[in-house]
Amino acid sequence: MKKLEFPGNFLWGGSIAAHQCEGAYQADGKGLGHMDFVTTGSYGEERKITKVIEEGNVYPSHDGIDFYHRYKSDIELFGEMGFKALRISIDWSRIFPNGDDEIPNEEGLAYYHQVIDELRANQIEPIITLCHFEMPIEVVRKYRSWLSRETVELYLRFCETVMKEYKGKVHYWVTFNEMNHLEIQSDFSNTFTYMITGLQYSDLHDKELQLATMGYHMTLASVKAVKIAHDIDQNNQVGCVFGLTPCYPKTSKPADVLQAFKDTERDLYQVDAMCNGAFPLYKLKEYQRRGITLPICESDHLAFREGKIDFIGLNYYSSDVSSAEPDENTESSLFGGIPNQYLEKSAWGWSIDPTGLRYMLNYLYHRYGIPIIITENGLGAVDQVENDGIIQDDYRIDYLKKHLEALKAAVEEDGVDCFGYLMWGPIDLVSATTGEMKKRYGFIYVDKQDDGSGTFLRSKKKSFYWYKKVISTNGEDL
Numbered sequence: 001m002k003k004l005e006f007p008g009n010f011l012w013g014g015s016i017a018a019h020q021c022e023g024a025y026q027a028d029g030k031g032l033g034h035m036d037f038v039t040t041g042s043y044g045e046e047r048k049i050t051k052v053i054e055e056g057n058v059y060p061s062h063d064g065i066d067f068y069h070r071y072k073s074d075i076e077l078f079g080e081m082g083f084k085a086l087r088i089s090i091d092w093s094r095i096f097p098n099g100d101d102e103i104p105n106e107e108g109l110a111y112y113h114q115v116i117d118e119l120r121a122n123q124i125e126p127i128i129t130l131c132h133f134e135m136p137i138e139v140v141r142k143y144r145s146w147l148s149r150e151t152v153e154l155y156l157r158f159c160e161t162v163m164k165e166y167k168g169k170v171h172y173w174v175t176f177n178e179m180n181h182l183e184i185q186s187d188f189s190n191t192f193t194y195m196i197t198g199l200q201y202s203d204l205h206d207k208e209l210q211l212a213t214m215g216y217h218m219t220l221a222s223v224k225a226v227k228i229a230h231d232i233d234q235n236n237q238v239g240c241v242f243g244l245t246p247c248y249p250k251t252s253k254p255a256d257v258l259q260a261f262k263d264t265e266r267d268l269y270q271v272d273a274m275c276n277g278a279f280p281l282y283k284l285k286e287y288q289r290r291g292i293t294l295p296i297c298e299s300d301h302l303a304f305r306e307g308k309i310d311f312i313g314l315n316y317y318s319s320d321v322s323s324a325e326p327d328e329n330t331e332s333s334l335f336g337g338i339p340n341q342y343l344e345k346s347a348w349g350w351s352i353d354p355t356g357l358r359y360m361l362n363y364l365y366h367r368y369g370i371p372i373i374i375t376e377n378g379l380g381a382v383d384q385v386e387n388d389g390i391i392q393d394d395y396r397i398d399y400l401k402k403h404l405e406a407l408k409a410a411v412e413e414d415g416v417d418c419f420g421y422l423m424w425g426p427i428d429l430v431s432a433t434t435g436e437m438k439k440r441y442g443f444i445y446v447d448k449q450d451d452g453s454g455t456f457l458r459s460k461k462k463s464f465y466w467y468k469k470v471i472s473t474n475g476e477d478l
């Protein structure tokens with residue numbers, strides 16, 4: 001039998017996001033972004049409220065891991081591991097500090113030139129996310145975030161500016177990170193609403209209509225951005241990143257199976273809209289039934305036809321369980337799910353399910369037939385620094401190894417076209433859903449704690465050497 005292996009040009013690497021690592025929240029002309037207003041424990045621990053601060057220099061959101069100043073040495077460390085690609089985001093508020101400024105901020109543009117050049121110098125392909133929970137706060141305040149069409153235009157101006165600026169240096173663009181989480185109704189509604197839109201869930205007066213409207217505007221913004229990218233450079237490959245969770249039926253009762261199907265499908269209408277050239281009719285019918293009318297303009301139809309994505313980015317962390325009777329044994333997990341007796345959980349309650357990754361890859365590939373890249377996957381854990389300064393993170397290696405085995409099977413046995421694996425948080429950074437530093441994902445440890453203490457010093461964990469070996473053997477030695 002043929003030996004299983006990854007393609008030779010497979011993009012091994014990692015993913016980070018500006019607001020979770022850069023810090024320097026007001027440096028070189030940057031405007032304030034909505035994520036500059038959250039502080040440790042804002043959400044996550046108390047999942048029903050989003051605490052947003054008004055001002056004050058709080059750690060960690062204002063300092064991140066100081067990637068802004070340390071990008072050179074951090075990228076060198078990624079290079080040492082053999083990274084072929086790094087997904088970063090460009091913080092919109094560094095380029096247009098208020099969102100609607102007449103001209104872009106030169107210092108912001110210059111900064112990302114340096115980062116991209118440094119990646120290229122280390123033979124690392126930059127993959128740029130244009131909106132990873134980052135938006136100038138003024139766009140939220142003045143234009144009511146994604147509730148208004150003006151925001152779509154402001155976002156497109158930002159996209160066009162950076163796509164022209166980095167033309168020839170960047171070939172992979174991601175329009176949005178995880179916009180699909182906006183409409184999930186759960187304990188996390190506050191968290192996701194704030195992260196994705198900068199608006200507070202509790203402030204939405206007509207929640208269903210407003211969430212649907214924002215989801216529509218973001219989907220429209222994405223397809224329009226794809227067209228702009230293709231017009232600027234026909235070599236541009238453009239995708240959108242979705243955080244997807246397979247939902248398994250709690251029992252073989254048909255009602256549970258149907259519920260699981262619906263829950264898994266729930267997040268796919270935006271993928272349908274971006275791959276099929278039209279906003280899906282079944283979703284419009286659902287909105288109609290719920291009394292929701294989307295603000296669709298005649299010209300939008302053409303935008304959907306012209307803005308099909310080239311690839312799908314999959315963020316995969318865990319799976320969920322669905323039941324037709326949702327209150328049964330429900331406990332707090334990422335999406336308020338039901339425990340799966342067959343799976344272990346991370347310290348933050350996310351079930352660990354490598355097979356779910358294979359399942360989701362097959363699901364997506366069979367449905368859309370376009371290339372997929374794993375844009376996030378990883379384990380958030382509390383790391384202990386041993387006396388000799390080393391972090392023995394065998395649990396992280398174990399998690400990643402099992403997910404890579406599942407990915408390998410999806411590629412080689414199932415024939416899924418997956419062209420890269422970007423591990424989430426290759427360097428410790430601030431957690432998106434909890435605002436904490438103690439939830440660590442990295443191969444590289446950052447000496448910074450939630451109380452603000454620490455030196456920002458970097459050190460290699462055991463997993464650093466493991467991933468280096470994985471890359472150098474092209475995934476043969478896991």
Ligand code: BGP
Binds near residue numbers: 017020178432433434
């Ligand atoms: C995804 C986000 C990332 C990242 C990751 C892990 O949803 O795209 O930004 O943070 O989740 O989540 P957390 O940081 O909350 O552990």
